[in-house]
Every structure is written in C-alpha cells, then in structure tokens.
Amino acid sequence: MGDVLAVLEGEPWLACLDSGSEIMPRGRWTILCRDPVHVVEAHAGRCFVDRREQAGDALEILRGLIPAFACPDGMPFVGGAIGFADYRFGQRTHGLSTRHDPDPQQPEFAAGIYDHAIIMDRLERRVWLTGYGTPDVMARRRREVMDLWGRVVAHVPLPKMPDIQFTMERSARGYRRAVAQACDYIAAGDIFQVNITARMWGARPPGLSPIAAYRALRVTSAAPFGAFLSCGSDFALLSASPERFVALDVHGVMRTRPIKGTAPRDPDPVRDRQRAQDLRLDEKECAENLMIVDLMRNDLGQLARIGSVSVPELFNVEHFTHVHHLVSEVQATLLPGHDAIDLLRATLPPGSVTGAPKHRAMQIIDELEGSARGPYCGVVFRIGGDGAMDSSVIIRTLVMTRAGICAAAGGGITILSDPQKEYEEMCLKVSALLSVFGNTSSGEKEHD
Structure with a gap:
C-alpha cells in the first residue's frame, strides 16, 4: 500500500481507508479513491460545494450528492462519500458554543464524492477496480x-523522517489539574465520566510530505481503521485509529465498538498476557467502558427499533502495537425511513471521547x-451508494497543515x-x- 501512495504524492483530495492490521475482519x-x-x-458553519458557498447543512448537502446504486456481493465499497467531521462539527449538532478559537486552515467537515474505488483485499491478496459510472x-x-x-514498478523507499520538537499546550501539572477538576465534577454528581485530552504541536519542516509521514506512521502504528485524507493542498489527516465508531450495513444493522480501557504492551510474552488479563479485571477500566457502552446504547437507541439494542461483546481485550484496549460492541436495528446521514447526525461526536451524560460532558470538556x-x-466515514456506512473515531492521528503538525491524546x-x-x-x-519524528520530547512548560 505504501508504494501505491508514494506515487500519488501531492495529489489533492486523495482518500485512503487503510486497514493495516491483522485483526480480521476489520x-x-x-x-x-482519487x-x-x-x-x-464546511468552515465555521458555512458550507461549500466544489468551492462555491451553498446554503444548507453539510450532511443534508452530502445526502443529496450520494447516488443510489447496488454494491456487488463481497465488495465493501463501490463509490460514494469519504470524508471526516471534526469535533467542532459535533458540537454544532448539539447546539454548543466553544471558548476556543479554531484553526482557520482546518475545515470542520470535508468529503469527496467518488465514482470509483480501488479495493485491496488483504485476505485474498487481490486488487479490484469498482465504480458506478457510465461505461x-x-x-x-x-x-x-x-x-x-x-x-x-518497484519498492519506493521510505524517506527518513526529520526530528521534530513537539510542544505540549500545557504542563504536566496543568493536565493533572484538569483531571482533578473533572473528578470534582464527577464527585458532585454533575457527570459520570468525561474524556480529558491534550494537544502537542510541532513546526512542519519545508518539504515534509504528508504521504511520507503517513507511511512512517503505518510502520510504527498499524491499525484496523487507518486513514489518509488529503483535503486540498494545505490539510491532511493521518490516522492510525484502533476504534470503529458506527457502522451500518445494507440490512439496517448498526454496530459500534467503543474503546475504553488501556494498558501498555510488554515485550515479554508472559508479562504481556498478564497485563491483558489485569486490564480485563480492572475495576476502574471496566467501569469506564461500561458507562460508554450505556451511552452508545442510548445514542443508537434514538434511531433503533424497539427491543433491538443489544451488547454482544463486553470487556473484550484487543491487542495493538503499543497497547492493549478494552473493547465492547453495541448493536441495534435502524428504524425504517432513516439512513446513514441520520445516524451520523444522531451520534456525533463519539461518546467514547466525550463522556456521560454527553451534553454536559462536552460543556465541561470545553x-x-x-x-x-x-x-x-x-469521525472519518465512508457512505456507499447502497446506504452502507463505516466510520472510525479520529484518535492516534496526526493533523498536518501548511505550517504545522498536531498530535493529541487523552483518556476517560x-x-x-x-x-x-x-x-x-x-x-x-x-x-x-x-x-514517527524521532524527538519525542513534549517540551512541556513549567507554568500555565
């Protein structure tokens, strides 16, 4: 996959949903797609189609542009929409304001409508060209x-990544203080759980290629929901996400697999298995996971047939390159008369990175x-002409603009x-x- 991406260097509106993991079938x-x-x-609540401003809501506009067509059996995607909706876009769906200034170089929502797709099957080691266009x-x-x-024609060598100094937005003390304040809200009964995150920034060296950086990320952080999205010439999303958000199949079955609970890997196999077992039995981690399962049951339940919501997996440990994660699955059946666009609108932003109750948790996060x-x-998403959707939570992700690179992380x-x-x-x-960039110092400040 890396060799294919390498020859597409600099191509705008390139979309690659990259399954770089051995976790089957995900x-x-x-x-x-290109x-x-x-x-x-969408920028600051204003919508644009092919760079021309258009009145309306981005999701409704997208719905009107996705053609309806059948997808051949066995193919995950023949064409349709691929894009992302950022956290601010999710805030807007809840009618929430923010005290933070957005980065003007970053869209809140961006999606391409593609009439074709190149499909690579890791299981059968085959490549397909699919599409819905005319002959x-x-x-x-x-x-x-x-x-x-x-x-x-040949293996394209991966260039050496430059060493980049990243600076954290606040000190370690400041992050711990935010966590303590969140605990105070929980103790007061304001919320049950909340996700607190932090960002780090580094200057983008001249000539650093987003595709080269993504290829390097794939080497160090293979993930079942990797994604590379190049949105124009000044913005790229490089994701190694382990977490499915919501999926919808052609039969109306909705699935979400929230991740809550983390333990580091250990190079010793015996100790590594013990860490996984300890995670499965950890009271705090299981409580955190269960609260998000309940939140996602509620989110899916807004559009679910009565009695169809179930939890087929609870507290399953999945293994990734650097960490073990506690993962559960929630399923439900979509009500007639609704579609993937309705499902996205009802569930954004992801509950696993907000908290419970969601609306109040988002206010506290801000x-x-x-x-x-x-x-x-x-969320990164794809919606096919057959109505099926899959999506991932934008975590373990680098964001590249013309001037800089942002990395972020957090926890429940x-x-x-x-x-x-x-x-x-x-x-x-x-x-x-x-x-990926060698120098991993956070450059944290001594004072806020």
Whole structure:
C-alpha cells in the first residue's frame, strides 16, 4: 500500500481507508479513491460545494450528492462519500458554543464524492477496480489505474523522517489539574465520566510530505481503521485509529465498538498476557467502558427499533502495537425511513471521547481543555451508494497543515481516576505518534 501512495504524492483530495492490521475482519480491506466528482466542505458553519458557498447543512448537502446504486456481493465499497467531521462539527449538532478559537486552515467537515474505488483485499491478496459510472467513465478509470500501477514498478523507499520538537499546550501539572477538576465534577454528581485530552504541536519542516509521514506512521502504528485524507493542498489527516465508531450495513444493522480501557504492551510474552488479563479485571477500566457502552446504547437507541439494542461483546481485550484496549460492541436495528446521514447526525461526536451524560460532558470538556480539538475526536466515514456506512473515531492521528503538525491524546476520567496515572496514559498514547519524528520530547512548560 505504501508504494501505491508514494506515487500519488501531492495529489489533492486523495482518500485512503487503510486497514493495516491483522485483526480480521476489520483488518481486511483497504480502499483508495482519487479525483472526486464533487467536494463538500464546511468552515465555521458555512458550507461549500466544489468551492462555491451553498446554503444548507453539510450532511443534508452530502445526502443529496450520494447516488443510489447496488454494491456487488463481497465488495465493501463501490463509490460514494469519504470524508471526516471534526469535533467542532459535533458540537454544532448539539447546539454548543466553544471558548476556543479554531484553526482557520482546518475545515470542520470535508468529503469527496467518488465514482470509483480501488479495493485491496488483504485476505485474498487481490486488487479490484469498482465504480458506478457510465461505461465511458469506467473505461477512463481503468486506464488511470493501469497507468498508476505502471508507475508502481518497484519498492519506493521510505524517506527518513526529520526530528521534530513537539510542544505540549500545557504542563504536566496543568493536565493533572484538569483531571482533578473533572473528578470534582464527577464527585458532585454533575457527570459520570468525561474524556480529558491534550494537544502537542510541532513546526512542519519545508518539504515534509504528508504521504511520507503517513507511511512512517503505518510502520510504527498499524491499525484496523487507518486513514489518509488529503483535503486540498494545505490539510491532511493521518490516522492510525484502533476504534470503529458506527457502522451500518445494507440490512439496517448498526454496530459500534467503543474503546475504553488501556494498558501498555510488554515485550515479554508472559508479562504481556498478564497485563491483558489485569486490564480485563480492572475495576476502574471496566467501569469506564461500561458507562460508554450505556451511552452508545442510548445514542443508537434514538434511531433503533424497539427491543433491538443489544451488547454482544463486553470487556473484550484487543491487542495493538503499543497497547492493549478494552473493547465492547453495541448493536441495534435502524428504524425504517432513516439512513446513514441520520445516524451520523444522531451520534456525533463519539461518546467514547466525550463522556456521560454527553451534553454536559462536552460543556465541561470545553471548560477544562486548553485548546480546540479540531479533527481530533471527530469521525472519518465512508457512505456507499447502497446506504452502507463505516466510520472510525479520529484518535492516534496526526493533523498536518501548511505550517504545522498536531498530535493529541487523552483518556476517560471516572471517580476512580488518579491524575498522575491519567497523565502517564495520555503520554503513552501520544508517544506512538511522536516517535514517527524521532524527538519525542513534549517540551512541556513549567507554568500555565
């Protein structure tokens, strides 16, 4: 996959949903799309279609642009929409304001409508070109793909990443204080759980390629929901997410797999298995996971048939490159007359990175965190012409603009949380991102 991306360097509106994990079936497919038919963007609540401002809501506009067509059996995606909605976009769906200034270089929402897709099957080791265009359009797409494959003639070496100094938005003491304040809210009965995060920034060296950085990230952090989105020339999303947000199949079955609970890996297999077992039995981590399961049952329940909500998996431990995670699954059946757009609107932003109750947790997040989350804690999604959708939570993600690179991490806070341990867990999560660029110092400040 890296060799294919390397020859597409600099191509705007490139979308790659990259399953770089051995966790099957969520690690089976990689979807590559380029040259969208239409582009939908939202900046500060204003919507644009193909760079022209258009009145209306971004999700409603997107719904009107996705054509309806059947998807062949066995194919995950034939064409349709691929994009992302950031955390601020989710705040807007809840009618919430923010005290943080957004980055003007970053869209709140961006999606391309693609009439084709290159599908790579990791299980059967096959590559497919799919699409819904006219015969002439598909013939042109075939020629483009053959030309692309002709350029991928040999292994493209991965360039060495530059050393980059990242600076944390606040000190370790400041992060611990925010966690302690969150615990106070919980003790007062204001909320049950809340996710507290932090961001780190580094200057983008001249000539640093987003695709090269993403290829390096894939090497160090393979994940079942990786994504590379190039939204124009000045913004790119490089995600190694382990977490599915919501999926919807053609039969109306909704699934979400919230992650809450983390333990570091150990190079010794015996100790590593013990850490996984300890995570499964940890009172604080299980309580945190259960609260998010209840929140997601409520979110899906807004659009679910009565009696269809179930929890087929609870407190399952999944293993990733750097950490073990506690994962559960919630399922439900979508009510007739609703679709993937309705499902996104009802569930944004993800409950696993907000808290419970969601609305109040989001208000506290805005009060306690030091900056706007931006794309972090938003959602990458794909919606096909057959109505099926899959999406991932934007965590373990680098955001690149013309001037800088942002990395972020956080964790769920409960009444049992210890501020120092929460700080250490946040550092563990972000370390995989910073290690791409060698110098992993947070550069934390002594004073806020």
